Amino acid sequence: MPDALTPATAVKAFTVPDAAVEVRDLRKTYKASGKAPAKEALKGISLAIPRGSLYGLLGPNGAGKSTFINILAGLVNKTSGTARIWGIDIDQAPRSARAAIGVVPQELNLDPFFTPRELLDLQAGLYGVPKAERQTERLLEAVGLKDKANAYARTLSGGMRRRLMVAKAMVHAPPVLVLDEPTAGVDVELRQMLWAHVRDLNKAGTTVVLTTHYLEEAQELCDTIAIVNHGQVVACDATENLLRTLDSKELVVTLDRDLDAVPAALSPFKATLPAPRKLVVSYQPSRAKVGEILAAIAAAGLGVQDISTVESDLEDLFLQLTRAPRPAGAAPDDEYR
Numbered sequence: 001m002p003d004a005l006t007p008a009t010a011v012k013a014f015t016v017p018d019a020a021v022e023v024r025d026l027r028k029t030y031k032a033s034g035k036a037p038a039k040e041a042l043k044g045i046s047l048a049i050p051r052g053s054l055y056g057l058l059g060p061n062g063a064g065k066s067t068f069i070n071i072l073a074g075l076v077n078k079t080s081g082t083a084r085i086w087g088i089d090i091d092q093a094p095r096s097a098r099a100a101i102g103v104v105p106q107e108l109n110l111d112p113f114f115t116p117r118e119l120l121d122l123q124a125g126l127y128g129v130p131k132a133e134r135q136t137e138r139l140l141e142a143v144g145l146k147d148k149a150n151a152y153a154r155t156l157s158g159g160m161r162r163r164l165m166v167a168k169a170m171v172h173a174p175p176v177l178v179l180d181e182p183t184a185g186v187d188v189e190l191r192q193m194l195w196a197h198v199r200d201l202n203k204a205g206t207t208v209v210l211t212t213h214y215l216e217e218a219q220e221l222c223d224t225i226a227i228v229n230h231g232q233v234v235a236c237d238a239t240e241n242l243l244r245t246l247d248s249k250e251l252v253v254t255l256d257r258d259l260d261a262v263p264a265a266l267s268p269f270k271a272t273l274p275a276p277r278k279l280v281v282s283y284q285p286s287r288a289k290v291g292e293i294l295a296a297i298a299a300a301g302l303g304v305q306d307i308s309t310v311e312s313d314l315e316d317l318f319l320q321l322t323r324a325p326r327p328a329g330a331a332p333d334d335e336y337r
Ligand SMILES: Nc1ncnc2c1ncn2[C@@H]1O[C@H](COP(=O)(O)OP(=O)(O)OP(=O)(O)O)[C@@H](O)[C@H]1O
Pocket: 030, 031, 039, 040, 041, 059, 060, 061, 062, 063, 064, 065, 066, 067, 068, 331, 333, 334
């Protein structure tokens, strides 16, 4: 069957898959060129990105995230392995697979002399979306650019440009949207706006995959997270499960008097005294109960003035997983952030 590019039919033709994206043993080795040796950027990645999820791809600089995305987008040829987007094999039906995915690249590469309306129309034309099926006005509205529809792209702010890029990636109504570092270099207020927009897209049924260096972003936004390091998946689970695996909490207690040492009654726990009246007890919620710690404090004859707990966050897990020694053969340019 010829792989004709008609996005709507291409996507509708397939029954709805459980996995929006499924890759098996995906490998990519960039060939040596000049003095640069060959680089094995992906070393057998297998992932199933559930349909409807908001999926985070996290990893330090050089981990292989862009390579992974670019293979899905049809911009980089894989060395081996299989990849299916919305159930469509990228080797068997590359154009249909591409029609099922929209990619928002990191760089804001917009033609400065086109208006948002023109850019969206042009993009729809490139994807072969018939005029009657184009959603230009709805998309402009969705990304809050209706009143800028006829302004030159060069006059748009950075945030507006990024939103326009999202609209551009959505012109062919792909069920899967990939955002490469959507909030890199974006201020806090705008980041919140973009997050809200991504959440809305996801609620409306789009499977969203995003790469980010902001762990906070992944933790806030994503229901599932895969952590990639040195071209391999080192962790992949529902965000709350990943956080649970940390199983580490701190109890911060303000005492009613000064101490000069951690009381002996607390010896079964890992306790420190960062200030004379401040006791910090680290514990594993699955093993120790806060009540036991408080009982030990009372047994030491101490009164409690205030109490709070601090939970480990994704940052701890990320550092734990990516700080492992560099595997043999890894290039020294794979720096950690
Ligand atoms: N075209 C290329 N030719 C040779 N090596 C490449 C090429 N593109 C990427 N690499 C190498 O492959 C590895 C993975 O790069 P990739 O860009 O996929 O990582 P990344 O996780 O996206 O990093 P970043 O967070 O910096 O975008 C790196 O060591 C990189 O230097």
